[in-house]
Amino acid sequence: MKALSQPSFVPNKRKYLFCGDEEGMERLSPVIQRVQKENHSYQLLLVDEKEGKDISHWLQNQNMGSYLYIAVEWNKLKHLKKVAEDQGFSVDEAQCIGHGARFIQVFCYKCHLKTVVSGESIKQVIDCPHCHLTLSVSDHYSPLHDSYLGYPATIEKGSGHA
Ligand SMILES: [Zn+2]
Known part of the structure; x- marks a missing residue:
């Protein structure tokens, strides 16, 4: 799974999943807007910065063919990336976007x-x-x-x- 500083839109996915903290969601907003504009199905999950929500349950309930964007601080990215990989999201099915100090x-x-x-x-x-x-x-x-x-x-x- 690639770790990037800016997201890019990947077309033709069945569903788009956006998971991030507030700053991360801002980074994702160009992609989110595009998904909304093109009427794709999508879901947002805001990760609370203090609680460090467990996203594995949310990921577990997603259908095959979903494309995942994770956007959090660099120091939290590795953990979430691992969680996503454990839930079966491969390199081709997810993008990790980091922000803040790396x-x-x-x-x-x-x-x-x-x-x-x-x-x-x-x-x-x-x-x-x-x-x-x-x-x-x-x-x-x-x-x-x-x-x-x-x-x-x-x-x-x-x-x-x-
Ligand atoms: Zn040395």
């Missing part, structure tokens, strides 16, 4: 230790705090390590890469 883990190619950095670091260069190697953070996500892979950076001085 943190990712980077797996160091050399010392095999993980470092938590801001999500902005993808495709940027960081220093591994463990072995001090300069790492280029790739956009290759490793589910095994729950991390983005960091490769030795080949730094060209003055290229404006940093």
Whole structure:
């Protein structure tokens, strides 16, 4: 399941499911408006920011062929994504939209230790705090390590890469 910062409309689904917090629903609003305009069937579930509602029951009762949008803060997205996957929503049946501060883990190619950095670091260069190697953070996500892979950076001085 892809994690994105903006949703995109996927046509020809039997039903559209929108699950998000307030900010998330705002992100989803262009898609929601389109679904309403084109008269597709849909359902909204507002996730309360404090309670962290359990969406598994709601997902369980949906029919096959439903397309799911989840839009919450990045730090809550992983959990909801897992819940959706457990309910049988595959990569092709859902979109995850994150907002707010995002943190990712980077797996160091050399010392095999993980470092938590801001999500902005993808495709940027960081220093591994463990072995001090300069790492280029790739956009290759490793589910095994729950991390983005960091490769030795080949730094060209003055290229404006940093
Ligand atoms: Zn390292």
